[in-house]
Amino acid sequence: MARSGQHFLQIPGPSPVPERVRQAMDRQVIDHRGPEFGLLGREVLAGCRSIFKTSRPVVIYPSSGTGAWEAAIVNTLSPGDRVLMVETGQFATLWRQMAGRLGLEVEFIPGDWRRGAPPDAIEARLAEDRTHAIKAVMVVHNETSTGALSSVPAIRRAIDAVGHPALFMVDTISSLGSAEYRHDEWQVDVTIACSQKGLMLPPGLGFNAMSDKALAASRTNRMPRSYWDWAEMLKPNASGFFPYTPATTLLYGLREAIAILHEEGLDAVFARHHRLAAATRAAVRVWGLEVLCLEEAEYSPVLTAILMPSGHDADNLRKVVLETCDMSLGAGLGKLAGTVFRIGHLGACNSLVLAAALSGVEMGFSRAGVPHREGGVAAALAVLEGRGGGEVQTQAGRGRAA
Incomplete structure (x- = not known):
């Protein structure tokens, strides 16, 4: 009707996708091995670092945010590793389910789906873990199912307060580009994001930003991966290219979306x-x-x-x-x-x-x-x-x- x-x-x-972004994507596909694409790739990857507030690498996958979740796990952890997560809502629950399917042992701090992740409970559990069996703390920054925002800086302080070496992973799938976020300053090891929310693009791009500590973990962990391998992405990314066919038109749109965010x-x-x-x-x-x-x-x-x-x-x-x-x-x-x-x-x-x-x-x-x-x-x-x-x-x- x-x-x-x-x-x-x-x-x-x-x-909704802004008109400027839609028009930026309305272009012919170009050779993803040619010099014009290399320039696009370098511009987009540098722009992503400015949005994540990091000087370290950001990788872009042709994927949903769910794919970016998986990339964060398989590049840093090994089967049987114990991780600490928090029941803040539906998406924290789904991330937990994925972690279990990939062979991790998940401790899930219970929640009522009406609050963010509690730094005090995280600190208390890490303080008990004197053998450092917990290899990662994994939280959702903005729980899309509930409208509760967790304090990433407070959770970082909780981890540091007990001197725990666990990796710190944060899902910013619904917050990046809409809520303040500082990957480097807040000492996050892996940040997960996607294209279709604060970045104002259609679905189809997943992101990982990683710290030096996360990159070091990726060189020794034992989780199988191929498509999601950071190392395979980072080698061609240095020149603006990708190891497989990228989502070229979405990258045109991403470049424009980043420009819009910085103009405002x-x-x-x-x-x-x-x-x-x-x-x-x-x-x-x-x-x-x-x-x-x-x-x-x-x-x-x-x-x-x-x-x-x-x-x-x-x-x-x-x-x-x-x-x-x-x-x-x-x-x-x-x-x-x-x-x-x-x-x-x-x-x-x-x-x-x-x-x-x-x-x-x-x-x-x-x-x-x-x-x-x-x-x-x-x-x-x-x-x-x-x-x-x-x-x-x-x-x-x-x-x-x-």
């Missing part, structure tokens, strides 16, 4: 995301609903997960909003299915787009018979206009001190 206007994609990724300025990008998130939470409070994340310091700038009133189905609301407003909202995942819906406010999202999205949610409540108070959109507008109190400044400034 034909619809007027545009579809609103307000899920927490894939995020990364600090401004992160402040915009915090402002949009604060406006969304202001709407939720006025509606009389509850944000899933319980800790204010852990509120995600990328998405907001909202609990439905008892007896009301989140998937029915999403269906009504899609059919009547042509807008897609994020579903509740795993054990949150049907009880939560998620509003994505990441990537190229701006104040006007968010205001329209929140209007669609408020209309959807009425049409789906969901009990709520009116005025959520007005409360969000007050925040977007700078009339909504001090939460935005507090949230936007907490990344480095967290």
Whole structure:
């Protein structure tokens, strides 16, 4: 059925692709062994380092974020190694399942899916590990299923406080390019990311950034790999090339996306995301609903997960909003299915787009018979206009001190 206007994609990724990025990808494929491609490859790889905030290598795979998860594991760990992970939500759970399938022994710190990874619990467990049997600590920075952001600097301090040598791996699949992140400064050993969220690209690229410590581990670990081998990637990457056919058109788009992020300025990008998130939470409070994340310091700038009133189905609301407003909202995942819906406010999202999205949610409540108070959109507008109190400044400034 034909619809007027545009579809609103307000899920927490894939995020809408900006017109500049789409146009950058609308090019003929070139010889991936020729000099023009070598220049593209060098520009893109250098640009990636600027986004990860690292001087060390970043590798790019034609893959999803799931592939980047696997690359991080198989390049650093060996079958039978023990790793420490935290149950922050659906994606931490899936990463745990992958680790188990690859032959790792996983200790999974339990969680309630409403908070980020607890640095104190990580520190306590590492303090008990006097033989250093735990080879890696693996956490999700922004848990896409719950809207809870873990403090990477605090977890790094927890590891250092007990002098534990474990590798530190962080999934930034839904946070890179939308939330402050500093691979080198925060002493992360492997950072995992993908293309279709804060980087504003279609799905299809996975990333690993690695420390010298991780590279040293990759030279001695015993996990089989071929496609994912960092060594095979890094050799041709030095000249801007890849060991197999790369996703050329996505690399054109990535170069443009990196340029867009730097034109706005990364600090401004992160402040915009915090402002949009604060406006969304202001709407939720006025509606009389509850944000899933319980800790204010852990509120995600990328998405907001909202609990439905008892007896009301989140998937029915999403269906009504899609059919009547042509807008897609994020579903509740795993054990949150049907009880939560998620509003994505990441990537190229701006104040006007968010205001329209929140209007669609408020209309959807009425049409789906969901009990709520009116005025959520007005409360969000007050925040977007700078009339909504001090939460935005507090949230936007907490990344480095967290």
